[in-house]
Amino acid sequence: MSLKHGLLGLLNDDPQTGYELMKVFNNSLQFFWSVQTSQIYRDLASLENSGCLTSRKEEQSGKPDKKIYYITEKGKEKFQLWLNEYDFSKSLKTRSTMLMKIFFSNNGDKEKLIKSLKEYINVNNQFLSEYKEVADYIKNFKLNDDICHNSRKYWEITLLKGKIESESNIQWALQSLAILKKEE
Amino acid sequence: MSLKHGLLGLLNDDPQTGYELMKVFNNSLQFFWSVQTSQIYRDLASLENSGCLTSRKEEQSGKPDKKIYYITEKGKEKFQLWLNEYDFSKSLKTRSTMLMKIFFSNNGDKEKLIKSLKEYINVNNQFLSEYKEVADYIKNFKLNDDICHNSRKYWEITLLKGKIESESNIQWALQSLAILKKEE
DNA sequence: TTAATCATGTAACACGTTACATGATTGC
DNA sequence: GCAATCATGTAACGTGTTACATGATTAA
Numbered sequence: 001m002s003l004k005h006g007l008l009g010l011l012n013d014d015p016q017t018g019y020e021l022m023k024v025f026n027n028s029l030q031f032f033w034s035v036q037t038s039q040i041y042r043d044l045a046s047l048e049n050s051g052c053l054t055s056r057k058e059e060q061s062g063k064p065d066k067k068i069y070y071i072t073e074k075g076k077e078k079f080q081l082w083l084n085e086y087d088f089s090k091s092l093k094t095r096s097t098m099l100m101k102i103f104f105s106n107n108g109d110k111e112k113l114i115k116s117l118k119e120y121i122n123v124n125n126q127f128l129s130e131y132k133e134v135a136d137y138i139k140n141f142k143l144n145d146d147i148c149h150n151s152r153k154y155w156e157i158t159l160l161k162g163k164i165e166s167e168s169n170i171q172w173a174l175q176s177l178a179i180l181k182k183e184e
Numbered sequence: 185m186s187l188k189h190g191l192l193g194l195l196n197d198d199p200q201t202g203y204e205l206m207k208v209f210n211n212s213l214q215f216f217w218s219v220q221t222s223q224i225y226r227d228l229a230s231l232e233n234s235g236c237l238t239s240r241k242e243e244q245s246g247k248p249d250k251k252i253y254y255i256t257e258k259g260k261e262k263f264q265l266w267l268n269e270y271d272f273s274k275s276l277k278t279r280s281t282m283l284m285k286i287f288f289s290n291n292g293d294k295e296k297l298i299k300s301l302k303e304y305i306n307v308n309n310q311f312l313s314e315y316k317e318v319a320d321y322i323k324n325f326k327l328n329d330d331i332c333h334n335s336r337k338y339w340e341i342t343l344l345k346g347k348i349e350s351e352s353n354i355q356w357a358l359q360s361l362a363i364l365k366k367e368e
Numbered sequence: 369t370t371a372a373t374c375a376t377g378t379a380a381c382a383c384g385t386t387a388c389a390t391g392a393t394t395g396c
Numbered sequence: 397g398c399a400a401t402c403a404t405g406t407a408a409c410g411t412g413t414t415a416c417a418t419g420a421t422t423a424a
Contacts, residue, residue, distance in 0.1 A: 083293075096216040123272075156363060165352060176345075
């Protein structure tokens with residue numbers, strides 16, 4: 001589980017509203033964690049309930065009220081505990097509907113499978129160009145911005161994962177297409 | 185969602201008990217879909233309830249009764265519908281606790297991160313040798329076994345995914361370690 | 369004698385998705 | 397005039413995890 005810790009992590013840097021947090025997830029972090037507002041608000045309520053966050057309402061003219069969340073000491077501790085417990089082996093336990101379908105595909109429609117693999121390649125290529133854009137953006141941050149300077153390295157590493165993963169997805173799909181064509 | 189469809193797919197070939205199905209998942213399919221018995225039995229009950237499966241009890245001497253599940257026509261249809269609706273783009277929406285932690289790691293313990301990345305490389309190497317074993321096993325199936333001959337190709341493609349993924353994981357981790365060492 | 373295997377499940381909780389609901393403001 | 401953005405959420409359902417429960421047999 002991580003959405004709650006992600007919320008704590010973002011609020012650790014800046015007090016924000018649920019809406020703003022949602023945008024950070026669905027813009028900057030969406031390639032490794034996407035969310036719906038329903039979950040954001042539920043988890044924020046639960047974090048507030050357990051004393052990891054507090055909130056203040058702020059009125060706005062002509063717009064709905066804002067509810068700004070602030071991390072507490074307890075929240076900071078919880079976040080730090082989570083952060084320093086690195087165990088990446090768990091991340092290898094993935095579920096893949098795609099592989100499940102392919103596993104059963106001797107009963108399936110081969111032409112559709114081929115079409116879908118080609119589409120998969122296209123989508124991965126799109127991802128690659130998006131990653132490239134973001135990578136360029138990061139490089140152009142001002143060097144004298146200390147906070148960015150430190151976190152940039154880690155941002156780079158996460159982006160690199162996306163890039164390498166997309167490249168490997170494409171390699172796999174190409175080789176799979178070759179296997180499928182071979183035995184006709 | 186796929187566990188239910190996976191169960192239908194396995195029962196499509198062979199009537200089996202929940203226990204046997206669980207073993208297939210946790211032995212042959214575990215690298216793309218792992219399960220607990222609690223979920224297996226719940227989903228079997230739900231599939232039976234919706235008319236996709238039927239079951240018969242079989243007594244055994246000295247062992248608990250077996251409850252063997254059989255797929256129905258309705259179940260076959262449902263499985264087929266699912267199978268032929270290929271959309272692999274969805275599979276690109278993954279969540280990664282690992283990347284989330286790295287993203288926040290300017291607040292974290294760098295030494296632990298490095299250690300964990302090295303461990304990640306080890307685990308991926310272990311996976312690679314497992315994949316190799318299974319791949320050899322598949323190659324040595326008798327060629328005159330028609331069923332295996334057809335499904336082997338698809339089994340190969342799923343294994344190839346595992347292999348390429350592990351290789352790319354290792355590449356990423358190595359490059360990440362390099363990035364982390366660079367700025368000291 | 370201890371652990372593993374066979375074989376069934378229940379209960380409670382955590383996390384994720386889909387659909388619905390409200391209502392003003394701003395840009396095309 | 398219509399869609400998007402701002403901003404909050406609720407309800408219901410689906411899926412995954414953890415812990416618990418039973419009880420005989422067999423292999424180390």
